[in-house]
Amino acid sequence: MAKGLVISIIVILVLVVAVLIPVLIVTLRDDDQDSNEVTQSKLSIDPETGDIQIWKSEDIVLQGHLGSQFDTAAIQCELIDDSEFCFEWTGQARLQTTLEIIDSITCHHFSWNALSNNRLSDCYLMDPAHWYGSAEMFYQYWPIKRQNKTIENYVSGDLFKDQYGSVLERYWLSSRGVAVRVHKHSPLHVSINADNDGKLCFVATFDDSYYPNPENELPTLDYTVCTGNDVRDVHDYMSSAYVSKPVGWPDERMIKSPIWSTWAQYKIYINESEILDYARSIRDNGFNNSQIEIDDGFQLKYGTMISIRLNFQMFPLW
Structure with a gap:
């Protein structure tokens, strides 16, 4: 009797294991698939406040404030072509964003056009990430958050006069897998943690500027924010997309x-x-x-x- 009971228990255990193994294999495969999935970043903009957030999965990887110089709310404007968002600050400026997805990389392109002679200014919080890139400076901190750099023409200048030095790129990289590239035609001014505000700010203006403007055109501010799976992923993409190789x-x-x-x-x-x-x-x-x-x-x-x-x-x- 006891022998039969033992045999029955063994048979039951074998059957249970036989059922559990396929379930376990499927679960492990699903977990492995999830780990290799590409998660696109999501962009949210509040037209009332100008607050912006870029999400990756459930995390905010970048946040800041658009149109920092405007004290009125934006209205939505008509989307053009493949625009993602379109906002207008009446009589002052218009902003359009477009979305581009390349494999594991998600890029949001920001295009500002002034409608009157206004400065265009966007600021992003550097915390909690570490930020790299920018320009040669008298105090060369690494990461750059320890800088205390007020707004300055983003052109080659004299280090000893508290200007940006002779080596500079319109490129910034975050440890949270975010990269920012400002396009070369924007009359760019940059501040980094000015007065310890913890912000990285991009300003476009021809006023008090080194940028030539013989036709008295209104300023534009165009830049691209890309996110990847990690800092290496997004940096590899930005390098291949924007850095020319020797020929x-x-x-x-x-x-x-x-x-x-x-x-x-x-x-x-x-x-x-x-x-x-x-x-x-x-x-x-x-x-x-x-x-x-x-x-x-x-x-x-x-x-x-x-x-x-x-x-x-x-x-x-x-």
Whole structure:
């Protein structure tokens, strides 16, 4: 009797295990499939307040405030083509967003157009993420949140005058798998944690700006926010989408031949004729195929080619 009972129990256990194993396998497969699924980010904008949130799964990966300079609510405007959202601050500015999905990457494109001579300003909270990118600065913090940088023309400048340095990119990367790229035609000004406000702000304006505007056009602010599965995922995409790859070798003379700097002889007081005389003297001394480096400090503003000496055009033919 006891022997039969033991056999019955064993048979029952075998049957239970036989049933549970397929269930367990299906469950594990489902879990594995879920872990490989691509979760698109979702964008929400409150037209009353201008508050913006970008969600990934159940988490907010980026939040901030659009149209920081406007104190009125936006109204919805007609969607154009494949627009995701369209908002207008009457008589002041219009914002359109479009959505793009590439494999595991979700990108939201923001396109601001001023309707009058207004600054266009969007600010995002840097917490709780770590942020990287931006420009060379006098105090080179890494991540950049420890900066205390008030709004400044986002162009090459003088580090010692509290400007952005000579190496800069319109690119910012978050440890939460978010990347921001501002398009090159926007007259961009940037602040980073100004007065310890914890914000990364993008401003487009031609007022008090280095950006030329001969036609007196109204400013635009165009940028793209992309999210990925993680920081590596989104950075790989942004690198392939926006960074040009080398297409050949540099001229070997750039490495083999001397570099002649104008600073050694002329300091900041240079013009076109002096540069040409300098080049002739180099060649007359048998140093062919060399390169000349025009040092900085000679311009009223970087990129203007206007001398600090007599306020004249130093290189009229350039």
